Amino acid sequence: MTAGARQGRYRDEFLSSNQLADTDPSLANIADFIAQRETIERVKYRPHLSERAPNVEIDDVLKAADKLAEEEVGDHQNNNPDAVSLRHLNLKEFSLDLLCKHHNSSPSISLTSLYTRITMLDVSNNELSQLPGLSSLCNLEKLCLRRNWFNSLPTDIGMLSELRVIDASRNFLKPNEDSLHFQELNKLEHLEVLDVSLNQKCRTAEHRELIQKNIAPSTGRGGKEVEVLVTIWQEMTSAGKNNTIGESAAVRNPALLRSQLEPWGTVNLRRRLVRDFGQEPTHPKLVDRAGVMNQLLQCYKDEGLLHCADDDVDLNNGVGQRQTVVVDGVPVRKELLDEILTELQDWRGNNKRGGSSNNRERPSIKAESYMILCAPPPATSPDSKEVSRRERRRNKKMEGNRKLWDLALQAMKEIDPEFAARCSEIAVTYRFIGSPHIDRQNSSHFYGLSLGNFAEGTGCVAVEMSPRVVAEVNTKNRLGKVDGRYPHWVSNYNIEDEERFSLIYYDTLSSYQTPGPAIFSIPHDKEGNKEDMKRKRK
Numbered sequence: 001m002t003a004g005a006r007q008g009r010y011r012d013e014f015l016s017s018n019q020l021a022d023t024d025p026s027l028a029n030i031a032d033f034i035a036q037r038e039t040i041e042r043v044k045y046r047p048h049l050s051e052r053a054p055n056v057e058i059d060d061v062l063k064a065a066d067k068l069a070e071e072e073v074g075d076h077q078n079n080n081p082d083a084v085s086l087r088h089l090n091l092k093e094f095s096l097d098l099l100c101k102h103h104n105s106s107p108s109i110s111l112t113s114l115y116t117r118i119t120m121l122d123v124s125n126n127e128l129s130q131l132p133g134l135s136s137l138c139n140l141e142k143l144c145l146r147r148n149w150f151n152s153l154p155t156d157i158g159m160l161s162e163l164r165v166i167d168a169s170r171n172f173l174k175p176n177e178d179s180l181h182f183q184e185l186n187k188l189e190h191l192e193v194l195d196v197s198l199n200q201k202c203r204t205a206e207h208r209e210l211i212q213k214n215i216a217p218s219t220g221r222g223g224k225e226v227e228v229l230v231t232i233w234q235e236m237t238s239a240g241k242n243n244t245i246g247e248s249a250a251v252r253n254p255a256l257l258r259s260q261l262e263p264w265g266t267v268n269l270r271r272r273l274v275r276d277f278g279q280e281p282t283h284p285k286l287v288d289r290a291g292v293m294n295q296l297l298q299c300y301k302d303e304g305l306l307h308c309a310d311d312d313v314d315l316n317n318g319v320g321q322r323q324t325v326v327v328d329g330v331p332v333r334k335e336l337l338d339e340i341l342t343e344l345q346d347w348r349g350n351n352k353r354g355g356s357s358n359n360r361e362r363p364s365i366k367a368e369s370y371m372i373l374c375a376p377p378p379a380t381s382p383d384s385k386e387v388s389r390r391e392r393r394r395n396k397k398m399e400g401n402r403k404l405w406d407l408a409l410q411a412m413k414e415i416d417p418e419f420a421a422r423c424s425e426i427a428v429t430y431r432f433i434g435s436p437h438i439d440r441q442n443s444s445h446f447y448g449l450s451l452g453n454f455a456e457g458t459g460c461v462a463v464e465m466s467p468r469v470v471a472e473v474n475t476k477n478r479l480g481k482v483d484g485r486y487p488h489w490v491s492n493y494n495i496e497d498e499e500r501f502s503l504i505y506y507d508t509l510s511s512y513q514t515p516g517p518a519i520f521s522i523p524h525d526k527e528g529n530k531e532d533m534k535r536k537r538k
Contacts, residue, residue, distance in 0.1 A: 024516070031517045038466035041323055042276065045303040052275045083120040091126040096133045123148065124167075135159040141190075146170055151179060158184030169197040169229070175207040182214040185226075191215075195229040202230050242290040242316060248364035254434030254489045257297060257306045257320035260464065263438040263487040269296055276467045305468060323469045325523035326460075329478030332411045332449060337477050340411065341451045343404040344501040347371075348430050353400045355430070368431040373398060373405050375424050404428070408503050411449060415479045419447065419505070427504040432490050439484035439506065444513040445520070446484045446506040448475040452499040459493035459500045463518045471519045472526065475502070486518040 042049050084099050115136045124146035135156040140163055147170040173179050173196050196202045208230040215226045245262060246252040252259035266289045273279040277299040282292055297315035300306040306318040347355035354371040362370045374394050412420040448461050460472035461480055464487045472491055473480035482488060493500055
């Protein structure tokens, strides 16, 4: 399954109960609770938003402006009879018959004459992945595929000998022959511009160079190179101050609201501004990530959910003060907990078992030790292929930690045997600290189990339940279920004097499950929550 199919074009922050009712009524009840709780917090400061605002993106604004402009100057196609626009028609399939319906031509004109007359075709803002019959438009000069579902350019694009501009931005293209059909593009002697900006798989300077290298200068272009437009995310980040903070979750202060929001993509943040705070949509070319984040942090500050020191005007340094609720995990049998803790204490500092402070297999996370155990492969036959070097390392690591794996998996079998059967990895950590992040490779939720002498109610897995509410999942001696595809981190505990081990069970191999709520049971208010919030806001 492709990344685009996995996550949709833009995954929303949380799903409504209506979207879950048909698949899991219990999750629908939780999602409904989350929506109600978020609404209570939202209308305190924005009473006009008794419901989340409808999502309006900048393309919608531009579409409305285009329509108004067309009404003022008359029918667009009258001004340009050689152009056909199929924009914003919710098309999932394309056929040449659509051109007849949307081209302002005489009914008596032949199809051949119509096809040869068209020089510009705009099919942007639909859900198209193919354009059958495109080669019939032999005089086409500009083709706009923007914001569709193309994972490859049309296979017959090389037959459009007059083509000069291809706008394939905001699709799912990759910098290779199968996706971009370099051999076909090289047949286009008049091609001037290839726009593959905002394609997630074409995002580096190396990708741009690779595409440029595979589209050779043509004599028909006077030896000029085709202008290749690629969104270089790294260049965009370095171009603006505060577009990102910290190189990874490990170095970000989890108390700062900016750190807690940082794992979200910019599109999600833009959407939150509109849907949850009632703001106007922002234009990506005019307002970068830093600008979006600043607007969002200001909205939180206006509601008293972000606190800045009196002498600090930088909202990026503001401490998050969102409402906090608590979810208790399912208790694990004490005898089993004792065995697991004994194994973990033996693992800690044992270099041969991977428990030394030098072993941090996930350096983007702040932890004294971090080791990943992969599920043992099924028994292999003598005819099986040779084991790879990586598999040999995994097997050796499992040999030293097989008892720990078996005990950990036994705890899961007693709580959720179905998940135990598909658990593909278990992360073993010591002194995991903060580190707000999203687990983008997970197929579904994860389970967390923490052990040690840290105080009850501390060292929880904190997860963004909704824009204004954070849930702290108590995993001490309990298995807590969390969807790690939402921003989450470990809440404070006494790092200097207490020990905290954790086991994180997750699955990266099963079929992808669309994210539902971030938590899986109805939470309760954190003790002293209201008093703490009143004190923080003063």
